[in-house]
Amino acid sequence: MTEPTLSVRNLSVVYQARRGHVQAVRDISFDVQRGEALALIGESGSGKTTLGLGLMRLLPATARIVGGSIVYRRHQNGSSSASHETKVLELKGDSLRQFRWRECAMVFQSALNALNPVLRISEHFADTAKAHGYLSRYRQGTALRERSWKLLSMVRLDPERVWHSFPHELSGGMRQRVLIALALLLEPQLLILDEPTTALDILTQRNIMDVLKELRHQLGFSMLFISHDLALAAELADRVATVYAGKIIEIGDVRTIFRSPYHPYTIGLIKAVPTLTSDKSSLVSVPGSPPDLIQLPTGCKFHPRCPLADERSQREEPELLEVAPGHHVACWHWTHAREALKSYQAETKVS
Amino acid sequence: MHLLSDFFSSFWRESVKTFKILSRNKMGLFGFFMVMLIILLSFVGPLIWPPETSANVAEINKGSSAAHWLGTDFQGQDNLRKIVNGGKDIVIIALLTGVLSMLLAVVVGSFSAFIGGRLDSILMDLVNIWLTIPKFPLLAVLATVLALKDVVMLSVLMALLDWPALARQVRSQVLSLKNREYIEAATMLDLGTPRIIFRELLPNMMSFIAISTIFEMTHAIYQQTGLVFLGIVPYSSANWGVMISAAERRGVLFNPQAAWSILAPMAAIVLFQLALVSFARSLDEVFNPRLRTGA
Amino acid sequence: MAEPLITLEHVTRTFAVNGQIIKAVDDVNLTIPEGEMLCLVGESGCGKTTTGKMIAGLLPTSIGRMLYRGKDIATITGRDREAYRLGVQMVHQDPYASLNPTQTVYDILAAPLQHHRFTRGESETRHRIRELLEIVDLTPPDDFLEKYPHQLSGGQRQRVSVARALTVSPTFIVADEAVSMVDVSIRISLLNMFSRLKDELGVGVLLITHDLALAKYFAWEGRIGVMYLGRLVEIGPAREVVEHPQHPYTQVLLSALPEADPDATRTKQRIELRSTDMPSLLRLPTGCTFHPRCPAFLGEVCERIVPPLERAEWGSDVACHLVHAHES
Numbered sequence: 001m002t003e004p005t006l007s008v009r010n011l012s013v014v015y016q017a018r019r020g021h022v023q024a025v026r027d028i029s030f031d032v033q034r035g036e037a038l039a040l041i042g043e044s045g046s047g048k049t050t051l052g053l054g055l056m057r058l059l060p061a062t063a064r065i066v067g068g069s070i071v072y073r074r075h076q077n078g079s080s081s082a083s084h085e086t087k088v089l090e091l092k093g094d095s096l097r098q099f100r101w102r103e104c105a106m107v108f109q110s111a112l113n114a115l116n117p118v119l120r121i122s123e124h125f126a127d128t129a130k131a132h133g134y135l136s137r138y139r140q141g142t143a144l145r146e147r148s149w150k151l152l153s154m155v156r157l158d159p160e161r162v163w164h165s166f167p168h169e170l171s172g173g174m175r176q177r178v179l180i181a182l183a184l185l186l187e188p189q190l191l192i193l194d195e196p197t198t199a200l201d202i203l204t205q206r207n208i209m210d211v212l213k214e215l216r217h218q219l220g221f222s223m224l225f226i227s228h229d230l231a232l233a234a235e236l237a238d239r240v241a242t243v244y245a246g247k248i249i250e251i252g253d254v255r256t257i258f259r260s261p262y263h264p265y266t267i268g269l270i271k272a273v274p275t276l277t278s279d280k281s282s283l284v285s286v287p288g289s290p291p292d293l294i295q296l297p298t299g300c301k302f303h304p305r306c307p308l309a310d311e312r313s314q315r316e317e318p319e320l321l322e323v324a325p326g327h328h329v330a331c332w333h334w335t336h337a338r339e340a341l342k343s344y345q346a347e348t349k350v351s
Numbered sequence: 352m353h354l355l356s357d358f359f360s361s362f363w364r365e366s367v368k369t370f371k372i373l374s375r376n377k378m379g380l381f382g383f384f385m386v387m388l389i390i391l392l393s394f395v396g397p398l399i400w401p402p403e404t405s406a407n408v409a410e411i412n413k414g415s416s417a418a419h420w421l422g423t424d425f426q427g428q429d430n431l432r433k434i435v436n437g438g439k440d441i442v443i444i445a446l447l448t449g450v451l452s453m454l455l456a457v458v459v460g461s462f463s464a465f466i467g468g469r470l471d472s473i474l475m476d477l478v479n480i481w482l483t484i485p486k487f488p489l490l491a492v493l494a495t496v497l498a499l500k501d502v503v504m505l506s507v508l509m510a511l512l513d514w515p516a517l518a519r520q521v522r523s524q525v526l527s528l529k530n531r532e533y534i535e536a537a538t539m540l541d542l543g544t545p546r547i548i549f550r551e552l553l554p555n556m557m558s559f560i561a562i563s564t565i566f567e568m569t570h571a572i573y574q575q576t577g578l579v580f581l582g583i584v585p586y587s588s589a590n591w592g593v594m595i596s597a598a599e600r601r602g603v604l605f606n607p608q609a610a611w612s613i614l615a616p617m618a619a620i621v622l623f624q625l626a627l628v629s630f631a632r633s634l635d636e637v638f639n640p641r642l643r644t645g646a
Numbered sequence: 647m648a649e650p651l652i653t654l655e656h657v658t659r660t661f662a663v664n665g666q667i668i669k670a671v672d673d674v675n676l677t678i679p680e681g682e683m684l685c686l687v688g689e690s691g692c693g694k695t696t697t698g699k700m701i702a703g704l705l706p707t708s709i710g711r712m713l714y715r716g717k718d719i720a721t722i723t724g725r726d727r728e729a730y731r732l733g734v735q736m737v738h739q740d741p742y743a744s745l746n747p748t749q750t751v752y753d754i755l756a757a758p759l760q761h762h763r764f765t766r767g768e769s770e771t772r773h774r775i776r777e778l779l780e781i782v783d784l785t786p787p788d789d790f791l792e793k794y795p796h797q798l799s800g801g802q803r804q805r806v807s808v809a810r811a812l813t814v815s816p817t818f819i820v821a822d823e824a825v826s827m828v829d830v831s832i833r834i835s836l837l838n839m840f841s842r843l844k845d846e847l848g849v850g851v852l853l854i855t856h857d858l859a860l861a862k863y864f865a866w867e868g869r870i871g872v873m874y875l876g877r878l879v880e881i882g883p884a885r886e887v888v889e890h891p892q893h894p895y896t897q898v899l900l901s902a903l904p905e906a907d908p909d910a911t912r913t914k915q916r917i918e919l920r921s922t923d924m925p926s927l928l929r930l931p932t933g934c935t936f937h938p939r940c941p942a943f944l945g946e947v948c949e950r951i952v953p954p955l956e957r958a959e960w961g962s963d964v965a966c967h968l969v970h971a972h973e974s
Contacts, residue, residue: 043829044800156922171924197904201689201856206902207922228830230906254908272831273906274863276888283863285835289799532744535704536807540758540814541731550757554748640748640794 003073004031005190005222006055006104011068013047013054013246022293024050024063026246029320032190034075037216037223039233039254041269042243045290049109051243052194052226056106057088057096065089072103074189101132105183107176109195114179115167121178122148122163128185151181154218155211173204177211184219192224197232209235230273234258239326242266245291245301248320252327262323262334264306267341284345300332307344308333372637379633385626393438402436402589403428412609422611424594425601430615433594437616440502440590441572441623447503448571451510452517453564459514460521461548464529475522478515486512490574494583502575505584509571517563524556558638565631569624576620591616649716651818651850652678652701652734657710659696668927670696672876673710675955680817682850683841683868685861685884687899691927693876695822698854702736702820732762735811739823741803745795751779751806752791758813778809781846783839801832808839818850819843826855837864858903862888872896875927875935878955882962892964894942917941934967942968 009029015022024047032038042048053059055070070088091099100106108114115124125148126141149159155177167175176196183191196212197205213236216223225237233240234254241251242265250263261267268286288305291297299316303309312332320328331337373379407427414422421430463474490512499505528534529552537547553560578584579592580599594616603609659671671693678684686694699705700712703719711718714730722730738744745754755775758764765771772791779787782805795803804824811819821840825833837860843849853864861870865884872880872893880893891897898917905911919939925931931938937948947967955965964970 043831202858202899203689203902203919203922203924205904206916209904229904230830231904231911234906234908235904235911258906258908269831270906272834274834274859275905275907275910276859276862276900276903277907277910278859278863280863280866283834285833285838286831287835289801289832290829532738532740533746536736536738536744536810537746537757539702539704539731539735540761540810541728542757542761546757546761550749551746555746557748638748640796 002034002075004033005036005073005075006032006224007069007071007073008055009069009071011051011054011070012066013050013059014064014066015050016062016064017294020294023047023246023296024293025054027068028243028246028248029068030241030248030251032222032224034189035216035220035222036239037225037237039225039227039237039240040243040248041227041230041233041240043228043290045293046243047246047293048226048243049194050246052106052192052224055088055192055224056100056104057091058100058106072099072190074103098132101128101183101188102186103188104190104192105186105188106192106194107179107183107196109198115175117167119166120163121165121167121170124178124182125185128182132186148181148185151184152178154215155181156207157181171204173200173207176200176204176208180208180211180215184215184221187219188221190222190224192226194226195228196225197229198227212236230270242269245296246293247301247330248328249302249330250328251320252324256324256327260338262327262329262337263302263331264308264333264337264341265302267338300330308337308340373633376633376636378629379636382626382628382630382633385622386630389438389623389626390442392435393442396435397439400432400435403432412606412612414608414611421615424598424612425603425609430594430612433589434591434615434619437590437594438619438623441575441592441620443502444506444509444575445568445572445623445627447506448509448513449564449568451506452514452567453560455510455514456517456521456563457553457560460518461525461552463518464522464525465544465548465552471522475519478519481515482519487574487577491578491581491583494578499584505575505578506571509574513567513570517567520563521556521560524559525552528552528555554638558635561634561638562631565627568627572620572624591619650677650713651680651682651715652676653711653713653716654697654701655711655713657697657700657707657712659693659700659705660708663928666928669876669930670927671700674876674878676871676878676881678818678850678852680850681844681848683844683853683865684851685853685855685865685868685870686873687855687858687861687870688873689856689924691875691924692873694854694873697873698736698820698822698852701818701852702734703731704736732814733817734820735814735816735818736820736822737804737807737811737824740827741800741807742795742827744807745803745810747795750792750794751775751798754806754810755779755813758810762814764813764815774813775809778812781812781843782806782809783835784809799829801828801836804828804836805839808843812843812847812849815847816849818852820852820854822854823856824853825860826857833860834863840864858888858900859905872899875925875930877935877965879936879965880962881955882960882964886960886962890960890962892958892960892962892969893966894940894968895936898939898941934965942966944968944971 011025011028013025015024028051040048040051050063054065072086072088074084076083086099086103088099126144129144152159152162157174157177162170162178170178197208200208225232227233237254239252240254240257241248242263244265250257250261250266257266258270261270265286271282271284272286274283286305291301297304298314300309300313300318303313306313318330318332320330322328323334333340373383410423410427412423412425413419419429423429424433459474463471490509493508494505499508534547534551537551576592576595580596582596595613598609598613603613654674654676657671657674658669660667660669674697686697688694696705700707706720711720713719714733717726719730752775755778756771759771759774765774775791776787779790784790784802784805798806825836828836840851844851853861855861862884868884869881870884870887871878872887872895874895880887880896887896888900891900898919901915901917918941920941920943921939925935925938933949933951934953937943940948944967953965953967955963956970958964958969
């Protein structure tokens with residue numbers, strides 16, 4: 001088996017806030033395989049955005065990585081073993097800057113803020129190439145231009161029109177596609193996308209999703225989505241991880257997670273999101289609110305919202321357990337969670 | 352007016368809470384106590400330590416000593432004693448001008464922004480014209496023509512001249528708050544314009560208002576000092592501006608020995624300003640419930 | 647049939663943008679009976695929020711009339727005006743901006759109660775506020791009375807917003823994207839709360855949203871209206887609109903919608919648009935405004951003639967030449 005492109009082990013991130021320490025990422029481990037699309041789904045305050053920023057080493061000054069390791073491996077075309085291994089947490093200065101963008105690029109949530117309003121799109125491409133040490137290769141303006149135009153047409157933009165535009169002259173969806181093209185400029189092997197379709201209209205979302213599918217097929221990079229949007233995960237991911245209170249609580253193949261999840265939170269989340277075909281009576285909210293990351297509950301962090309919680313859940317936090325090949329769950333009650341929740345919901349419906 | 356009293360009574364209730372929060376911020380607490388100390392000293396000090404009535408020829412333009420901590424002036428009078436006796440004017444001018452001009456600014460600025468339309472554009476045009484007039488020369492001319500007798504009149508005049516600039520700032524604050532969704536909700540609940548202004552808008556602007564008032568106070572102090580320095584307002588009462596002006600006229604600038612007489616009142620003014628400004632900076636914490644509850 | 651609660655008659659709303667006039671809402675006719683659960687869906691710029699604001703009385707109409715219980719709201723006075731003003735309330739999208747940050751939950755709810763004399767004295771007000779908090783599922787209410795908005799979660803704030811709207815006993819609530827900024831796990835419970843308001847208090851709700859799946863769930867027994875570039879292009883019973891969409895635009899939207907089901911979303915038949923670019927409101931296409939993108943484009947008739955909104959199959963009203971051509 002090939003070595004994964006990204007291996008995260010026991011990563012923890014803590015923020016310093018007025019009230020105390022925010023435990024945004026707690027002991028998270030996962031791999032992103034070569035060419036794979038992994039979705040991290042979670043609600044606001046689950047720590048998923050912090051995790052994304054942590055992987056890129058872009059955390060704000062108030063945050064600190066308190067433990068763990070991130071290993072990135074670059075593969076040569078065709079070979080299964082990694083040619084080059086990078087310990088991301090040990091990178092400094094130039095090598096860190098080169099890692100960002102050349103190896104691993106990020107598309108941020110707000111497409112308007114991520115582009116400089118006074119620079120033309122062409123200048124964004126030139127600056128990115130320069131800042132990440134690709135100037136020598138793209139010294140001749142034409143080479144840079146060729147690659148940029150190719151990427152712009154791959155994201156279904158008209159390069160001739162876009163190239164000399166300012167960001168404000170483009171629609172939200174077009175800007176988002178410019179950002180994706182920009183992220184791919186230096187041929188990274190991993191693309192991190194933070195809420196790439198949030199705040200976009202349905203038809204624009206569709207367009208972005210189709211573009212991402214095509215690009216991945218053509219260029220073969222790995223993708224890591226960070227989103228609260230289950231539909232995005234269902235559509236684009238190979239594997240899905242549910243994040244709750246800074247921890248991965250379930251991870252598995254996309255069909256497994258959507259069809260036969262074991263963790264009560266994953267089950268609840270999927271039941272809470274309507275689809276066009278779902279029946280009104282099948283939808284149920286997860287009770288309660290997301291936890292306070294400063295004063296986390298004891299034991300299993302989901303226990304205050306979980307109908308299955310017992311004395312053990314309150315006391316001990318469950319670790320991720322491999323319950324089927326490639327399917328890991330962190331719950332004391334995974335064996336009977338689905339049946340128990342079903343009968344629980346039937347009871348509460350009646351009352 | 353019921354609403355106004357409502358606003359002020361809740362304001363008072365908050366004051367107690369406020370002090371507790373204030374005590375968390377060292378700079379703010381320092382500013383608060385300094386301001387209080389200066390006010391107390393200026394009003395109570397003269398009763399205990401009244402001004403000297405005669406010159407003391409033997410002690411002219413002396414430096415700091417055990418007997419005269421801040422030295423003596425051209426008449427041989429104690430500088431510290433003069434400062435204690437000369438603070439009242441400054442404090443009255445600062446408070447009166449600051450509060451008066453802010454009050455006018457808040458009323459006109461917020462109603463103008465809230466009602467909008469023709470009224471707003473006419474008012475703002477007038478304010479814009481007003482802003483092109485150089486205020487200090489105008490103040491100097493008016494002060495001369497009116498031959499102002501006391502500091503209260505001077506404060507009123509300065510407040511009348513200064514409020515339009517503040518009103519413009521208040522207006523832009525209100526405009527940005529006005530479109531907040533909670534104001535829209537209050538409009539739909541038909542709570543009435545005065546209530547919306549006093550209960551919904553103003554509390555959200557309190558830190559801005561307090562800070563602007565304090566900056567207006569420091570501005571008033573400078574203006575008054577300037578007027579005295581130019582000899583436009585009467586010389587009669589002893590205040591810090593008068594001290595500076597008198598020292599300058601007696602050639603302090605050419606007599607290094609007399610430096611204390613000009614530096615002492617300057618230091619007093621700077622200290623008062625510093626106290627006001629550091630107090631102002633901590634007020635944001637007081638008026639913002641998010642900072643208040645430490646979330 | 648009972649007298650309709652709200653009626654829009656040929657309502658048009660224009661805005662001046664940099665000296666040019668744009669039509670945000672164009673000739674919308676809509677009748678809302680009492681206690682209806684209605685959803686307006688569409689992409690940004692389709693005029694759904696402007697329509698909602700006109701219904702809530704936050705924006706006047708440019709052309710056309712809006713009636714509340716049969717009376718034109720532009721000219722009503724006195725008791726009728728007050729009945730409308732308090733009768734239609736709004737719940738905003740952003741739970742972080744819709745509550746005054748300097749007031750506690752108690753202050754926020756007490757102000758309208760006392761101002762309109764719904765309650766007298768502190769104890770009566772407090773009692774009523776507890777009732778309202780229970781209606782919106784903020785229990786036990788005493789835990790919330792003295793909280794400031796920043797101490798509440800997004801979902802809890804949205805519930806306070808609803809409780810605030812309920813203080814004046816409205817007949818209709820306009821909920822503008824009221825759940826889109828709330829965590830996905832609790833959206834359903836917020837929508838269920840709206841349904842309960844309808845069942846228990848008879849309050850009708852207009853939910854403005856871009857999420858068709860959510861719209862279907864919310865308006866299960868009610869209607870969905872689809873808007874495109876300021877016009878209502880299809881309106882009908884919620885499940886019919888989703889299961890049997892008539893207008894090509896509705897069909898395109900439904901086929902494009904990503905869904906939280908890996909098999910359904912990946913195998914769905916997609917309908918391709920003729921052009922992906924949304925036309926600018928400044929240069930609206932002639933005739934049917936959807937014609938430059940429409941996959942079922944018929945030709946000249948679509949370019950020249952604005953299709954009227956008429957009854958079609960499955961009980962929906964549809965504005966499309968194709969649909970009506972089939973019938974005649």
